[in-house]
Amino acid sequence: xxxxPAMIRVSEIFGPTIQGEGALIGLPTVFVRxxxxxxxxxxxxxLHAVDSAFRHTWVPMTAEAILGRIAELSGGRGLMxxxxxxxxxxxxxxxxxxxxxxxxxxxxxxxxxxxxxDWFADLDWLVLSPKPPSSGETVDWDRFAxxxxxxxQVVMKIVxxxxxxxxFARDAARRFPDLPxxxxxxxxxxxxxxxxxxxxxxxxxxxxxxxxxxxxxxxxLPQLHVILWGNKRGV
Amino acid sequence: xxxxPAMIRVSEIFGPTIQGEGALIGLPTVFVRxxxxxxxxxxxxxLHAVDSAFRHTWVPMTAEAILGRIAELSGGRGLMxxxxxxxxxxxxxxxxxxxxxxxxxxxxxxxxxxxxxDWFADLDWLVLSPKPPSSGETVDWDRFAxxxxxxxQVVMKIVxxxxxxxxFARDAARRFPDLPxxxxxxxxxxxxxxxxxxxxxxxxxxxxxxxxxxxxxxxxLPQLHVILWGNKRGV
Numbered sequence: 001x002x003x004x005p006a007m008i009r010v011s012e013i014f015g016p017t018i019q020g021e022g023a024l025i026g027l028p029t030v031f032v033r034x035x036x037x038x039x040x041x042x043x044x045x046x047l048h049a050v051d052s053a054f055r056h057t058w059v060p061m062t063a064e065a066i067l068g069r070i071a072e073l074s075g076g077r078g079l080m081x082x083x084x085x086x087x088x089x090x091x092x093x094x095x096x097x098x099x100x101x102x103x104x105x106x107x108x109x110x111x112x113x114x115x116x117x118d119w120f121a122d123l124d125w126l127v128l129s130p131k132p133p134s135s136g137e138t139v140d141w142d143r144f145a146x147x148x149x150x151x152x153q154v155v156m157k158i159v160x161x162x163x164x165x166x167x168f169a170r171d172a173a174r175r176f177p178d179l180p181x182x183x184x185x186x187x188x189x190x191x192x193x194x195x196x197x198x199x200x201x202x203x204x205x206x207x208x209x210x211x212x213x214x215x216x217x218x219x220x221l222p223q224l225h226v227i228l229w230g231n232k233r234g235v
Numbered sequence: 236x237x238x239x240p241a242m243i244r245v246s247e248i249f250g251p252t253i254q255g256e257g258a259l260i261g262l263p264t265v266f267v268r269x270x271x272x273x274x275x276x277x278x279x280x281x282l283h284a285v286d287s288a289f290r291h292t293w294v295p296m297t298a299e300a301i302l303g304r305i306a307e308l309s310g311g312r313g314l315m316x317x318x319x320x321x322x323x324x325x326x327x328x329x330x331x332x333x334x335x336x337x338x339x340x341x342x343x344x345x346x347x348x349x350x351x352x353d354w355f356a357d358l359d360w361l362v363l364s365p366k367p368p369s370s371g372e373t374v375d376w377d378r379f380a381x382x383x384x385x386x387x388q389v390v391m392k393i394v395x396x397x398x399x400x401x402x403f404a405r406d407a408a409r410r411f412p413d414l415p416x417x418x419x420x421x422x423x424x425x426x427x428x429x430x431x432x433x434x435x436x437x438x439x440x441x442x443x444x445x446x447x448x449x450x451x452x453x454x455x456l457p458q459l460h461v462i463l464w465g466n467k468r469g470v
Contacts (some may be wrong), residue, residue, distance in 0.1 A: 200462075216262075216263040216312060224456075
């Protein structure tokens with residue numbers, strides 16, 4: 001008998017659609033959302049991939065099966081694959097990345113930076129999203145720094161709800177001045193059936209805030225998919 | 236007597252606000268819009284900087300005076316300066332770029348690519364926007380290629396209103412496969428007092444279009460400033 005392949009817990013696979021956030025905004029992408037998270041942010045917009053109450057919906061899949069589904073969705077054409085969650089860093093994703101690269105796919109992983117993995121080095125992009133105070137979580141900056149492996153393009157993305165989050169972002173930028181930084185206004189209304197409100201106002205506030213401070217290094221970007229599709233899943 | 240400094244015709248200088256389009260979307264930027272253009276696109280959203288009927292509003296300024304205004308707006312802090320128009324390539328911008336670099340500013344120039352200048356080599360970013368059939372203009376691809384000087388990061392941005400524009404974009408991508416490409420749905424309602432309509436629909440159509448074709452290289456981005464502020468000027 002051969003070796004049993006490691007199983008990846010998958011919450012959903014969808015796309016191609018455009019990436020709605022951060023450094024790769026606008027890029028056609030297939031999303032692989034894994035199930036399970038070591039965090040539980042108060043405003044989590046992906047509870048279906050975080051809360052263990054949804055565990056029965058997470059399907060254990062081999063890297064091969066996931067790649068098969070990606071190929072089906074993309075017509076076998078290489079494109080960017082976003083690995084998100086939950087926290088995808090707790091899944092055994094190295095075989096998926098290696099096999100996917102061989103087939104012409106590129107991989108961007110999005111994680112809070114609480115758990116580092118050697119295989120981060122094999123990624124094309126690593127998006128680190130340290131969670132600000134409004135999340136209710138606390139960042140361990142040593143663990144975060146351990147994620148900064150050579151190899152991928154590394155960027156930092158921080159969600160901002162209020163002044164405390166903004167101060168957190170300024171501190172994070174001082175800690176890691178070489179990481180390109182993306183600020184994203186928080187979306188307080190995350191239920192799929194709800195219409196997000198006040199998105200423009202929060203975005204304008206954040207733009208005013210950085211301009212007032214003369215802080216011109218970060219990019220400020222809204223969640224484009226929420227503007228275009230609301231909180232609907234799978235788009 | 237010293238040499239008379241070359242005058243730059245300026246339509247408006249405003250900011251800092253975030254860049255709303257293309258490769259630098261979300262980045263705090265001061266905009267210097269020059270007056271005068273060799274094109275007259277049917278859907279031009281900056282006629283006040285194009286149509287000679289507005290010529291009396293264009294102010295001849297020295298590079299020094301422009302830099303003084305930029306420094307006033309930015310509190311003297313270095314940031315990205317967008318040189319747009321009109322077609323800024325017809326202005327004598329080399330001294331502005333040189334003096335601005337010395338003061339910590341970076342420069343992105345946006346032009347249709349109809350007129351090449353040696354000083355494009357001094358830019359940080361060069362955004363080439365060849366105009367599609369719906370503009371009523373015709374691209375001279377030899378002149379366009381002459382703009383591709385070594386030095387700046389060069390990207391291509393194409394506005395798309397319809398299927399003919401989309402076919403034009405595919406052709407442009409085949410001609411210049413190494414240029415990162417940004418596709419932008421057109422905004423047919425450009426009057427400042429008007430509320431743009433159908434922006435989401437046009438964006439969704441364009442996303443569907445590239446996904447249907449399995450064309451995963453370009454980024455598809457709306458005009459973020461129009462979503463946030465409508466057609467209002469100076470934001």
